[in-house]
Amino acid sequence: MNETQIFKLYACCHLVSGSTRSIIYDLQRKECEFIPNILAEIIEKFDGIKSISEIKQFYESEYDDTIDEYFSFLVNHEFIFFLAGSENYRFPKIDLSFRQPGVLSQVTIVVDTLFDERSQVILAEITELGCRDIQLIYLTATCFSKIASDLEHFSQSAFNSIEIISGYDPTLHRDEVIKLVQESHRISCWLIHSAPITERVREQHFGMQEIIYSEKVYDAYARPEFTNAAGFKLNIESFTESHHKNAFYNGRICIDKKGELKTALFNQELFGNITENPIRKLLEDPRIELLWNSKKDNTAICKECEFRYMCQDNRLPLKIDEAETWAHQVPCHYNPYTAEWANEEKCIDLVLKTSPPRTPPDTELPK
Amino acid sequence: MIVILSSSSDFSTSQVIDWLLFYKAGFVRLSDEDALDIQISLTNESGPSDTTITCPGKDPISFAAINTYWYRRGFVRNTYSPLSGNNPQSTYISRFIFEEHQAVNEALNALFKSDINHLGAFKDNFLNKLDVLNAARRLGLQIPNTLVTTQKKDIESFIERFPKCITKAITNGFTFKIKETTYFLHTIALDATKVEGFPERFPSILVQEQLPKKYELRIFFLKDKFYSSVIFSQNDPKTSLDFRNYNNEKPNRVCPFTLPETIEQNLRNLMQHFDIKTGSIDLVVTEDDRFVFLEVNPIGQFRQVSNPCNYYLEEKIAKTLIDYGEKTVRAIA
Numbered sequence: 001m002n003e004t005q006i007f008k009l010y011a012c013c014h015l016v017s018g019s020t021r022s023i024i025y026d027l028q029r030k031e032c033e034f035i036p037n038i039l040a041e042i043i044e045k046f047d048g049i050k051s052i053s054e055i056k057q058f059y060e061s062e063y064d065d066t067i068d069e070y071f072s073f074l075v076n077h078e079f080i081f082f083l084a085g086s087e088n089y090r091f092p093k094i095d096l097s098f099r100q101p102g103v104l105s106q107v108t109i110v111v112d113t114l115f116d117e118r119s120q121v122i123l124a125e126i127t128e129l130g131c132r133d134i135q136l137i138y139l140t141a142t143c144f145s146k147i148a149s150d151l152e153h154f155s156q157s158a159f160n161s162i163e164i165i166s167g168y169d170p171t172l173h174r175d176e177v178i179k180l181v182q183e184s185h186r187i188s189c190w191l192i193h194s195a196p197i198t199e200r201v202r203e204q205h206f207g208m209q210e211i212i213y214s215e216k217v218y219d220a221y222a223r224p225e226f227t228n229a230a231g232f233k234l235n236i237e238s239f240t241e242s243h244h245k246n247a248f249y250n251g252r253i254c255i256d257k258k259g260e261l262k263t264a265l266f267n268q269e270l271f272g273n274i275t276e277n278p279i280r281k282l283l284e285d286p287r288i289e290l291l292w293n294s295k296k297d298n299t300a301i302c303k304e305c306e307f308r309y310m311c312q313d314n315r316l317p318l319k320i321d322e323a324e325t326w327a328h329q330v331p332c333h334y335n336p337y338t339a340e341w342a343n344e345e346k347c348i349d350l351v352l353k354t355s356p357p358r359t360p361p362d363t364e365l366p367k
Numbered sequence: 368m369i370v371i372l373s374s375s376s377d378f379s380t381s382q383v384i385d386w387l388l389f390y391k392a393g394f395v396r397l398s399d400e401d402a403l404d405i406q407i408s409l410t411n412e413s414g415p416s417d418t419t420i421t422c423p424g425k426d427p428i429s430f431a432a433i434n435t436y437w438y439r440r441g442f443v444r445n446t447y448s449p450l451s452g453n454n455p456q457s458t459y460i461s462r463f464i465f466e467e468h469q470a471v472n473e474a475l476n477a478l479f480k481s482d483i484n485h486l487g488a489f490k491d492n493f494l495n496k497l498d499v500l501n502a503a504r505r506l507g508l509q510i511p512n513t514l515v516t517t518q519k520k521d522i523e524s525f526i527e528r529f530p531k532c533i534t535k536a537i538t539n540g541f542t543f544k545i546k547e548t549t550y551f552l553h554t555i556a557l558d559a560t561k562v563e564g565f566p567e568r569f570p571s572i573l574v575q576e577q578l579p580k581k582y583e584l585r586i587f588f589l590k591d592k593f594y595s596s597v598i599f600s601q602n603d604p605k606t607s608l609d610f611r612n613y614n615n616e617k618p619n620r621v622c623p624f625t626l627p628e629t630i631e632q633n634l635r636n637l638m639q640h641f642d643i644k645t646g647s648i649d650l651v652v653t654e655d656d657r658f659v660f661l662e663v664n665p666i667g668q669f670r671q672v673s674n675p676c677n678y679y680l681e682e683k684i685a686k687t688l689i690d691y692g693e694k695t696v697r698a699i700a
């Protein structure tokens with residue numbers, strides 16, 4: 001280990017401290033590691049300023065072994081590198097601003113007669129508002145040909161990904177479903193629930209696409225609860241978004257079967273009907289913007305949680321004062337003050353699984 | 368209206384387009400897969416030339432309606448290939464048709480260039496690596512010691528001076544696919560043992576000293592600003608020679624970087640010298656802290672700089688195109 005040169009945290013690795021422990025978010029490799037708060041403090045205080053031997057001196061050589069242990073951990077995970085003091089200015093931090101080319105990012109549509117009649121208008125409106133990811137929910141068992149014909153609306157569209165949730169129908173033969181998914185690269189995931197079998201179909205040529213047959217009955221109106229960190233997102237988009245926005249709700253709307261606009265299918269509140277007003281107009285409702293801006297840094301308890309910039313909490317926060325402070329009525333399964341999940345004894349060894357990036361990696365071949 | 372010429376699979380172009388849509392800018396995307404009909408009419412009347420591009424299924428685009436042109440990559444394809452069969456003339460005539468078509472591509476870009484604000488140009492594809500290295504050297508940038516030769520003895524004496532060398536294409540190399548395998552040219556290490564097996568004479572090859580790297584820089588240049596990233600490729604033996612040998616499990620660390628001002632100024636002069644408004648520049652910072660210029664790629668990818676550094680280059684490109692459109696002042700007839 002390099003004891004004499006100044007150490008520096010790679011700019012893609014971010015420290016996030018919670019009440020009892022901290023996490024190093026490795027946004028590039030989409031991994032993270034828990035570290036004790038004291039190590040986070042040491043990094044924050046001396047990053048780009050001191051060498052390991054200087055840090056040992058600072059603590060009057062009282063904790064040399066611990067410091068060695070800490071720093072070998074950081075080196076082994078490639079969280080830090082070493083440099084000469086004169087080089088420090090070359091390595092700025094990442095600017096954490098968040099920008100998106102549109103108002104909407106994800107729209108859920110309950111496919112019913114209304115969508116059948118107005119699909120062109122709806123899709124044109126949400127495309128114009130910047131939406132590129134769409135979720136189609138069929139509340140009942142739906143036959144293959146109906147879904148296939150609905151997908152034709154998307155063949156010339158600007159959508160990047162389509163997620164489908166439908167009830168099982170005997171016409172949803174495995175082979176035909178696979179063929180359809182193969183043909184439409186936009187389908188990111190197709191969940192066929194209430195099926196006679198449970199199977200995750202992953203074909204090699206699928207890339208990131210997947211088909212899931214599930215015996216479970218899917219209740220579209222029930223709020224999915226998270227009981228561990230499995231659904232958290234660890235990437236630069238979500239990290240920067242969480243610094244400014246509510247990472248779950250921002251840019252997300254749902255159009256229920258009768259055309260009512262909601263913030264999510266499982267929420268009760270209605271924001272007008274898309275048959276009466278254009279979606280753009282409905283989005284002017286100040287309650288929507290307020291919710292989208294309810295970031296974790298302003299939310300009681302969450303603001304002291306080390307997961308706050310990867311968490312995809314879907315609970316509706318309540319505004320408790322004029323200063324945009326938010327709180328929740330339903331407790332989270334995670335307690336940042338004890339670092340424990342309600343359903344687990346200890347979570348120290350928790351392995352975070354994060355979703356893969358949506359966009360294809362840029363592999364540059366020489367021209 | 369903004370005209371974009373790009374390859375149809377270029378994801379970065381789509382991302383720039385999302386921003387153009389967001390800012391409600393009118394644009395048309397042409398790709399090298401479109402069968403385009405080009406009509407250029409030059410007459411004695413003053414004012415811009417009368418040029419029309421027609422893409423089947425889309426409205427014809429008249430030159431007069433275009434105020435910005437973005438050449439991203441690819442070229443307008445020649446869709447008309449009347450010759451088939453193996454007769455000896457057909458090769459020559461096909462070549463002639465190809466060259467005529469190439470000239471139309473060049474003309475199109477020249478016409479765009481003379482009257483419209485544009486980002487990127489078709490001619491940028493033909494930037495000569497050696498010409499660029501020479502200009503860089505003369506403008507005060509350090510370059511790797513370089514030799515181009517057809518003789519073994521030259522390489523042997525070069526390797527004596529610089530025992531660790533690399534060789535790479537002078538041009539853009541090649542990419543082709545046979546069955547499921549894609550072949551493309553990479554940078555290859557060269558040392559005395561390898562050279563031993565060489566014949567006495569061979570076609571021109573480029574040899575460069577292999578620089579002991581501290582880290583690599585990939586810089587995106589737009590108008591006169593530099594957006595730099597540093598790639599810590601030396602940690603990983605798999606990528607230490609050429610960071611395009613991606614290690615997908617443990618990708619190299621990529622972080623934002625601030626260039627020293629003198630290097631920025633030298634690079635700016637170099638871009639001006641070749642009249643390049645946008646592109647990717649590769650540099651190496653050596654173990655003894657020298658900034659060594661490697662090459663510039665006018666049509667290089669920028670996502671791998673933009674995304675990890677959170678630079679939003681896609682938005683910056685879109686804004687540049689919009690800004691150019693507003694500033695286009697046409698020659699008045």
Ligand code: SF4
Pocket residue numbers: 296301302303305306307308311312313332333334335336
């Ligand atoms: S919802 Fe739970 S896990 Fe998420 S930030 Fe709040 S306390 Fe942490």
